[in-house]
Every structure is written in C-alpha cells, then in structure tokens.
Amino acid sequence: DTGVSQNPRHKITKRGQNVTFRCDPISEHNRLYWYRQTLGQGPEFLTYFQNEAQLEKSRLLSDRFSAERPKGSFSTLEIQRTEQGDSAMYLCASSPSTNYEQYFGPGTRLTVT
Amino acid sequence: AQTVTQSQPEMSVQEAETVTLSCTYDTSESDYYLFWYKQPPSRQMILVIRQEAYKQQNATENRFSVNFQKAAKSFSLKISDSQLGDAAMYFCAYGGGGADGLTFGKGTHLIIQP
Numbered sequence: 314d315t316g317v318s319q320n321p322r323h324k325i326t327k328r329g330q331n332v333t334f335r336c337d338p339i340s341e342h343n344r345l346y347w348y349r350q351t352l353g354q355g356p357e358f359l360t361y362f363q364n365e366a367q368l369e370k371s372r373l374l375s376d377r378f379s380a381e382r383p384k385g386s387f388s389t390l391e392i393q394r395t396e397q398g399d400s401a402m403y404l405c406a407s408s409p410s411t412n413y414e415q416y417f418g419p420g421t422r423l424t425v426t
Numbered sequence: 427a428q429t430v431t432q433s434q435p436e437m438s439v440q441e442a443e444t445v446t447l448s449c450t451y452d453t454s455e456s457d458y459y460l461f462w463y464k465q466p467p468s469r470q471m472i473l474v475i476r477q478e479a480y481k482q483q484n485a486t487e488n489r490f491s492v493n494f495q496k497a498a499k500s501f502s503l504k505i506s507d508s509q510l511g512d513a514a515m516y517f518c519a520y521g522g523g524g525a526d527g528l529t530f531g532k533g534t535h536l537i538i539q540p
Contacts (some may be wrong), residue, residue: 346527355430355517356471358527369526404471413459413521415528417471 315339317418319405325424326395333391334421338407345388346415347380348404349373356404362388395425428453428520432531439508440539446493447503447534449518455479458522460494460501465533466514477501479522505536513538 318337326332338345343364348356359378361369364385374380377395382388392399402422406415429452439445451460462474477485477494485492489506505512515535519528 344526348527353532355519355530355533356528358529361526371527406471413526413528414461414473414476415521416473417463419470 317405317407317416319403319418319421321421322419323422323424325426328395328397328425330395331391331393332395332423333389334403334405334423335387335389336405336418337387338405339409339416340386342407342409342416343385344408344415345382346406346408347388347390348406350402350404350420351400359390392423395423397425399423400425428455428522428529430518430520430529430531432516432518432534434534435532436535436537438537438539439505441508441510443508444504444506445508445536447505447516447518447536449501449503449531451499451501451518451520451529453499453520453522455522458520460492461519461521461528462490462492462501462503463517463519463530464512464514465517471517474516475503508538510538510540512536 345362347359350356362382377393380390402420404420406417408415431450458479460477464472475487493502515533517533518531521528
C-alpha cells in the first residue's frame with residue numbers, strides 16, 4: 314500500500330495560465346475527493362468521484378475548474394485562467410467505502426504570481 | 427449545511443502531560459461520522475481517530491481518545507502522555523448528511539513544550 318500520491322508537489326504559475334494536477338489514490342479505493350486548503354484554514358471540499366463518475370461538486374468549484382477520473386483510477390484537476398485567489402494547497406483523498414474515512418495525499422501547493 | 431467549530435486556535439502542553447482539544451458541530455442528521463486529523467508542518471494529513479455517531483462508546487486509539495457527546499454535539503480529543511511528535515495542526519471533521527465530502531474545522535495548533 315503506497316498511499317495517495319499527488320504530482321506535482323509544488324507549482325508556480327503566472328496569472329492567466331492553465332495548470333493541471335494529478336492524484337493517484339490507494340489502488341483498491343473507488344472513491345476519490347479533491348479539497349482546497351488555504352493558509353490557516355481547514356480543507357474545503359471541492360468535488361468527489363465514485364469510480365469514474367463525478368457525483369458531487371461544491372459551489373467553490375467555479376467554471377474554471379474541471380476534474381476528471383477517466384478510468385476510475387487516477388484523477389486530474391485542471392484550473393483554467395488561474396487567478397491569484399487560486400493560490401492554495403490542493404489535497405486529494407481516497408476512501409474505500411461509505412464510512413467517510415478518507416486518506417489524504419501530500420497535496421499540491423499552487424502559487425499564482 | 428453542517429458546520430464544525432474549533433474554538434482553540436492554539437494549545438500548548440508540556441511533554442508527557444495530557445491535553446484536550448475541543449470541537450463542536452452542527453447538524454440535523456442522526457447518522458454521521460466524526461474524525462480527528464493531524465497535519466504536521468509541511469506534511470500530509472493523517473487520520474488520528476474516528477467515531478460513528480450511532481456508537482455510544484467513545485473511540486480510543488492508543489494515547490488518543492475522544493469524548494463524544496451527541497446531544498451536545500461535542501467531540502473533543504484527549505491526548506495522553508503528550509510527545510514531541512504530537513506537535514501539529516489538529517482538524518476536527520464531520521462526514522455524513524448525504525454530503526460525501528468532509529466538513530473541517532479551522533484547526534487547533536498544538537505545541538508540545540519539552
């Protein structure tokens with residue numbers, strides 16, 4: 314069990330550029346979650362997949378954000394036309410069942426300059 | 427919508443002593459889960475302990491235990507025999523009510539004094 318992995322770990326981009334992050338969940342977990350965490354705050358839920366189906370999206374997920382999990386394994390989170398307010402840690406978590414117990418990856422820290 | 431409140435932004439405890447971190451939540455659901463997560467500096471979130479709302483018995487994991495008061499909607503974490511490695515941000519989280527994402531509090535920064 315290698316745990317949840319995320320790449321890249323750090324990303325610096327200029328405002329207006331597009332960025333894409335990848336999450337690889339624990340292999341037997343069929344549920345995958347994305348969160349955003351800003352400094353001094355707890356993680357905020359963005360979206361959730363069960364297998365390849367995106368079942369829930371937070372109102373925080375603006376039209377510039379899109380997430381996919383094409384084969385029910387890894388997932389990508391894309392942010393288009395980045396803004397300085399998008400600077401945050403983006404966390405991915407996976408879960409094996411409906412008991413809400415989620416295992417987190419190390420996160421991708423995004424800095425928009 | 428569910429909310430989670432951690433009223434202690436920072437707590438400090440001497441090594442080997444006991445500390446209790448507070449958490450309250452608001453929900454209209456009867457079936458849900460509660461969690462404490464630990465986030466060391468620059469490291470990933472680690473699940474410390476979980477509690478199912480339908481269980482009356484408080485969860486315990488080694489030096490970590492909870493005091494779950496369902497009627498009061500309170501879920502505190504007690505850390506016994508504090509160790510330097512316990513220093514971290516601690517987040518209380520709620521799961522349930524048909525929302526599949528967890529709702530987190532703002533966290534408590536725990537400092538362990540040697």
